[in-house]
Amino acid sequence: MSTACEELVDPKQIKLDEIIDKHKHSNGPLIPILQGAQEVYGYLPAHVIKHISKATRIPVARIYGVVTFYAQFRLTPVGRNLINICLGTACHVRGGAKVVEAIEKELKITDGATTEDGRFTLEVVACIGACGLAPVISINNEVHGRLSPDKIAGILAKYE
Amino acid sequence: MAENQRILVCAGTGCASSGALPIIDVLNDEIKRQGLEKTVSVVGTGCQGFCEKGPTLVIEPQQILYTRVTEEDVAEIIEKELIKGERVERLLLVDQATQKPVSSMEDIRFFAKQHRIVLHNCGVIDPKKIEEYTARDGYKGIVKALKGMSPEEVMEEVKKSGLRGRGGAGFPTGLKWGFCRQTPSDKKYIICNADEGDPGAFMDRSVLEGDPHSVIEGMLIGAYAIGADEGYVYCRAEYPLAIKHLGIAIKQAEEAGYLGNNILGSGFDFHLKIFEGAGAFVCGEETALMASIEGKRGMPRVRPPFPAVSGLWGKPTNINNVETWSNIPHILRNGAEWYGQFGTEKSKGTKIFALTGKVNNTGLVEVPMGTTLREIIFDIGDGIQGGKKFKAVQIGGPSGGCLPEDMLDLAVDYDTLTQAGAMVGSGGLVIMDETTCMVDIARYFLNFSKKESCGKCTPCREGTTRMYEILDRITKGEGKEEDLDTLENLAITIKETSLCGLGQFAPSPILATLKYFRHEYEAHIHDHKCPAHNCTALLSYSIDVEKCKMCSLCAKNCPTNCISGDKKTNTPYVIDEEKCIKCGTCIEKCKFGAVTRA
Numbered sequence: 001m002s003t004a005c006e007e008l009v010d011p012k013q014i015k016l017d018e019i020i021d022k023h024k025h026s027n028g029p030l031i032p033i034l035q036g037a038q039e040v041y042g043y044l045p046a047h048v049i050k051h052i053s054k055a056t057r058i059p060v061a062r063i064y065g066v067v068t069f070y071a072q073f074r075l076t077p078v079g080r081n082l083i084n085i086c087l088g089t090a091c092h093v094r095g096g097a098k099v100v101e102a103i104e105k106e107l108k109i110t111d112g113a114t115t116e117d118g119r120f121t122l123e124v125v126a127c128i129g130a131c132g133l134a135p136v137i138s139i140n141n142e143v144h145g146r147l148s149p150d151k152i153a154g155i156l157a158k159y160e
Numbered sequence: 161m162a163e164n165q166r167i168l169v170c171a172g173t174g175c176a177s178s179g180a181l182p183i184i185d186v187l188n189d190e191i192k193r194q195g196l197e198k199t200v201s202v203v204g205t206g207c208q209g210f211c212e213k214g215p216t217l218v219i220e221p222q223q224i225l226y227t228r229v230t231e232e233d234v235a236e237i238i239e240k241e242l243i244k245g246e247r248v249e250r251l252l253l254v255d256q257a258t259q260k261p262v263s264s265m266e267d268i269r270f271f272a273k274q275h276r277i278v279l280h281n282c283g284v285i286d287p288k289k290i291e292e293y294t295a296r297d298g299y300k301g302i303v304k305a306l307k308g309m310s311p312e313e314v315m316e317e318v319k320k321s322g323l324r325g326r327g328g329a330g331f332p333t334g335l336k337w338g339f340c341r342q343t344p345s346d347k348k349y350i351i352c353n354a355d356e357g358d359p360g361a362f363m364d365r366s367v368l369e370g371d372p373h374s375v376i377e378g379m380l381i382g383a384y385a386i387g388a389d390e391g392y393v394y395c396r397a398e399y400p401l402a403i404k405h406l407g408i409a410i411k412q413a414e415e416a417g418y419l420g421n422n423i424l425g426s427g428f429d430f431h432l433k434i435f436e437g438a439g440a441f442v443c444g445e446e447t448a449l450m451a452s453i454e455g456k457r458g459m460p461r462v463r464p465p466f467p468a469v470s471g472l473w474g475k476p477t478n479i480n481n482v483e484t485w486s487n488i489p490h491i492l493r494n495g496a497e498w499y500g501q502f503g504t505e506k507s508k509g510t511k512i513f514a515l516t517g518k519v520n521n522t523g524l525v526e527v528p529m530g531t532t533l534r535e536i537i538f539d540i541g542d543g544i545q546g547g548k549k550f551k552a553v554q555i556g557g558p559s560g561g562c563l564p565e566d567m568l569d570l571a572v573d574y575d576t577l578t579q580a581g582a583m584v585g586s587g588g589l590v591i592m593d594e595t596t597c598m599v600d601i602a603r604y605f606l607n608f609s610k611k612e613s614c615g616k617c618t619p620c621r622e623g624t625t626r627m628y629e630i631l632d633r634i635t636k637g638e639g640k641e642e643d644l645d646t647l648e649n650l651a652i653t654i655k656e657t658s659l660c661g662l663g664q665f666a667p668s669p670i671l672a673t674l675k676y677f678r679h680e681y682e683a684h685i686h687d688h689k690c691p692a693h694n695c696t697a698l699l700s701y702s703i704d705v706e707k708c709k710m711c712s713l714c715a716k717n718c719p720t721n722c723i724s725g726d727k728k729t730n731t732p733y734v735i736d737e738e739k740c741i742k743c744g745t746c747i748e749k750c751k752f753g754a755v756t757r758a
Contacts, residue, residue, distance in 0.1 A: 027473060030455035031438055035397070058455075069457040069614075071439030072397055088359030089554060089590045090516035092604050126441065126608060127359035128398055131516040131588075132174045132211020132523050141400055143177030 015040045016048065020055045030058055030066060034073060043074045071125070079114040079121035081159040084138045088127030095148070096135040100124060102149035103137070106156060119160070165200045165242060166220040170283055172207030172369055173362075173401055174523075175214035179230065180204075183215055186234045191242075200242055206370015206405075208283030209524040210270060213253060218283070223265040226251040256520060256542045270521050273540050275502065277510050278486045279526045282370035287405050290412040293373040299418055301492035302380045306426040314385040315341060318488065320496035322508030327353055327444075327481030328559065328585050328661070330507070330574035339468035340478040341386045348388035349472045351479040352379055353449060354395040354402070357441040358557030359608065360588035363512040364482035366524050368395065368402035371486070372409035376432060378485030380418065381492055383430045386478055391432045394449050397439060406434055441612035445660045446471075446479050448614070459614045460660035481586075483512055503529035507573035511584065517554075517591035518545045527572075534568040537591055548593040551692075552677070556585025558605045559665030561672025562598060581672045583665075597694035598677040599684055602669045603631035609666035620663025623654040627670060636697040639685035648674065693757050696742045700758055703746075705732045707754035714746035714755060 019036035023029035033056065037048050044067055053060045067073040085103060087096045100111075107115050107122065114121040130136045133145025137155075144155055169175075169184050187202045210216050213227035219241055226237060226248065233251060240246040252261035253268055265271045276282075285292035293299070305314050319334025340348060352375060356364040368375060379391050395403050410432055413419040421429045435453050442448045443458040450472045452458035471477025487509060491499045503509050507529040513536060516522050520542035527536060533553060537543070544550050552562040555572075561582035563570070570576055574584050592601065606628040615621045627650050630643050651667030658664045674681065683689045690698040703714070703723075710733060715723040722740045725733030735746070747755045 028453055028455035031452065032436070035436060035438065065457055066455070069440060070437075073438060089557070089588065089604070090360050090522075092359075093517045093590055093592055093596055093601075125398070126357070126612075127361075129356065129362035129365045130174050130177060130211075131360055131362055131514055132214070133177060134516060134522070136177070143173060145174070145177050 012040050013051075016051065017055070020052065024056060029056060030063065031070075034063070034067060038073060043077050046075075077114070077118075079118050081119060081139055082121050082123065084123050084125045084128060086126075086128045086130070086134070086136045086138070087124050088131060088134075090131035090134040091127075091136060094134040098149050099135050099137065099147050099152065102152045103156070106152055120156070165222075167200065167202045168205045168208070168218040168220060168284060169202065170206075170208040170210075170214060170216045171204035172211075172283075172366055173399075174207065174211035175216060176401075178214040178228075180215035182231050183217070183229060183234060186231045187238070190234050190238050194238060194243070196238070196242060203286045205284060206282045206287045207366035207524055209274075209279065209366075210521065211524070212520070212522040218265065224263050225253060225265050225268060225271075227253050269539055269542065270523070270525070273531075273535060274526050275510055275528050276526045277490050277502070278367060278374070278483055278512055279370075279524070280490070281374065282366060282524075285371070287370050287372055288408050290373060290409070290416055293371070297493055298373055298489070299377055299416075301489035302377050302384070302418065303424065304492055305381050305384055306424050306428060311341070311385045311387060314381060314492070317496050318385070318491060321491045321499040322496075322503075322506075323484070323487055323491060323499070324507060324574060325480060326483035326487070326511065326587070328556075328583070330584060333480060333484055336468070336480070337382060337386050337478055339466065340388075340476050343469050343476040345476045347390070347475045348386060349475055349477040350379055350383050350386060350388045350391045351449065351453075351472070351477060352391070352393040352485050353444060353446075353479050353481040354393055354399075355437050355444045355449060356396060356399075356482070356586065357444050357612075358559075358586045358588050360516055360554070360557060360590045361514045361586040363514055363524055363587055365396075365399045365402050367482050367486050367512075368393075368399070369405050372402075372406045373413065374486045374489055375406070375482055376409055376413050376419070378488035379432060380423070380430055381488050382478065382480070382485065384428055388478070389429045389431065391430065392435050392453055392472075393432065394435045394437055394443070394453060397436045403434060403436060410434070440614070441608075442614045442660070442662050445662060448660070449479065450477065457614070459616045460662075462659065483587075504571065504573045506575055511572065511587055513572075513587045513589045515541050515589050515591070517589075518548065518593040518596070519543070519591040520545055529573045530571045532569050532571055533563070533589075536572070536589065537568070541591065544591065544593050546593075548595065550591070551594050551596055552592045552598065552601075554590040554592065554601065554669075555588070556583040556668075557588045558608050559583060559661065559668055560585045560588075561668050562592070562601065562676065563672070564676040567676075581668070581675055583668070595692050595694060597635070597690050597692040598673045598680045599631060599690075600635055600692075600694055602673045603628065603635055605669040606631055606666070609662065613662065613666075617657075617659040617663060619654045619657040620659065620666060623650055623658075623663070624666050626650060627654070627667065631670070634681065634684045635690075635695045637684065637688045637695075639681075641685065643685060644674065644678075644681055689758075699742045700737060701735050701740060701742065701744075701746060702756055702758070703733050703735060704754045704756060707752050708733055709752050709754070711751070713749045713751070717745050717749045719743060719745065 023032045111124045130143050135147050136145045215229050217226050252263050323333045324330040440458045443452045445460045448458040448460040467477040510526050512526045554562045610624040610628045613620045710727040722736040
């Protein structure tokens with residue numbers, strides 16, 4: 001009985017329903033709902049997509065089409081810390097590729113993957129708009145600039 | 161000591177990541193400790209533009225700029241600058257030409273050559289306070305329009321100013337508004353395109369972060385002229401600070417009666433919302449952007465019908481980008497004639513450029529249209545880093561082109577740049593030096609366009625991939641004789657047949673580099689050499705026996721153990737080319753310059 005109760009009051013589910021209710025009746029609700037859902041769950045699990053589909057009467061296929069179109073949405077869980085490595089033009093010209101190599105070597109994962117202990121997820125992105133400080137990375141939206149490969153280990157050590 | 165001083169600390173994304181935010185707290189604490197809080201205030205501003213030297217702060221009213229400030233410097237700045245009226249010399253900017261420190265902003269070439277209209281408030285006001293915007297004539301443009309001008313008169317004023325869209329193509333703004341205004345409809349929308357996806361451009365982010373009310377005011381004026389009552393700002397989710405500041409500004413504008421129903425008692429209604437983009441470069445294209453707001457995949461559609469006739473949810477819609485909207489309040493406040501005095505005959509006003517890459521002063525600069533590239537790169541930008549030689553400037557992002565040294569005296573305006581094979585685009589200027597390989601740059605951009613192609617039309621989807629594959633082969637030394645002809649043919653076909661701007665301009669980096677740097681392509685294909693020593697596969701490393709002191713540092717650090725030799729037996733150190741991965745570690749480690757790369 002107690003487990004059933006816990007399931008009923010899953011706080012994530014409650015939050016998700018609040019998000020759906022907030023946007024359901026506005027024009028073009030899908031993307032804001034998906035963004036909200038991803039904030040709650042960290043990614044978009046299949047059951048969440050099905051739930052959104054039922055609540056909004058938007059077919060799962062269309063939702064899946066939208067989810068896979070945009071870079072922001074993810075279908076797999078993300079690590080505790082999300083590293084976005086910028087490879088925009090300015091970062092490319094100022095040696096961003098060497099920074100990518102250093103991070104991949106340090107964490108032993110490649111673009112798009114998550115470390116086995118779930119500590120880091122690595123994503124190469126096109127531009128985070130801090131070009132004046134190139135090459136840059138951002139970890140959990142915190143920007144680190146003027147990087148060189150030898151600074152990487154020290155920066156990563158700050159994130160548990 | 162001057163009365164009522166202000167310390168403006170740049171808290172834009174660039175300086176914040178260099179450590180600006182704790183400095184504001186320490187400044188406030190120190191000012192309190194010294195009992196100066198009645199005469200000195202600390203303001204966290206938007207981007208001051210000088211990202212390279214961040215965190216930066218400016219002391220007003222003296223206009224003294226301090227660079228690369230840290231928390232530890234705060235006590236000294238307050239002691240010397242605010243109490244004794246002296247300078248902290250070691251934190252002043254050093255002019256590269258004279259090698260002397262300069263303190264006043266008017267003497268600093270980075271600022272002296274700029275003319276700030278759109279960036280008028282950026283780095284000067286607290287963007288989170290509407291009263292600081294209104295204190296500098298903010299919202300006077302919309303008041304002037306609502307109190308004494310008809311919508312037609314407003315539109316005429318914008319037309320007369322000669323303002324052209326700052327997002328890329330440079331279409332006359334007033335004319336664009338006119339199309340939307342003429343379409344009869346019960347409902348019209350206006351949109352601010354803040355989906356700044358061009359890698360190397362960050363002016364829209366800085367304007368939204370540093371002066372969000374100017375965008376709101378511009379949109380209000382546009383909505384009034386066009387007859388729209390609802391608007392969206394479509395902003396990239398990658399810009400959290402911009403979204404935050406814009407959100408605060410919208411709320412304040414609503415409370416102050418500038419947004420909502422019956423604005424300033426005029427009977428004019430306007431509501432503004434933020435839509436967070438979900439990460440797709442193609443959404444910068446108008447029709448794709450609107451599909452995205454509607455909750456669909458952001459794919460462009462065939463035009464006509466143009467958005468001015470059938471846009472968001474089938475209603476007439478007008479889209480301009482952040483910088484365009486931000487120009488509008490200034491035009492209304494000061495008049496079209498005033499605006500027309502800046503710029504060239506066909507490109508009026510100023511343009512913001514994001515100056516990045518291998519240049520000494522990276523940052524955000526606003527100059528009158530018609531300024532030459534040389535002035536921007538060598539005067540404002542202070543030349544190339546590390547005394548290296550300038551090779552090219554990439555202008556206009558992935559849709560633009562690379563221009564060589566002999567084009568540096570070109571006046572930057574829409575028509576001149578298009579003729580030269582580049583474009584103003586959003587205004588990214590990436591500076592490249594002799595170590596940048598132009599084939600690799602073309603490959604880089606095609607990789608970008610290939611990844612960002614939405615896949616709807618074949619020329620763009622397949623064409624960008626094929627062009628990328630050829631370029632990738634060339635950089636690996638596997639180029640074929642016929643590759644350059646194939647590239648040119650593909651480029652022209654894709655340009656002519658793609659559905660939207662992304663595809664139509666995707667070949668531009670190839671066409672421009674082929675035009676100006678064809679010899680680099682030929683060196684890769686015929687001689688299997690990369691003149692810039694950049695393409696790894698084409699490099700070969702060797703050790704000069706004469707210079708080698710047999711210290712073994714290179715061998716010890718080589719990740720593949722491909723360097724062998726022995727001092728005891730006097731066996732010279734050599735590199736086994738078969739095993740070498742061309743990582744360059746040996747060159748970096750050698751203290752005697754004995755390792756060479758060719």
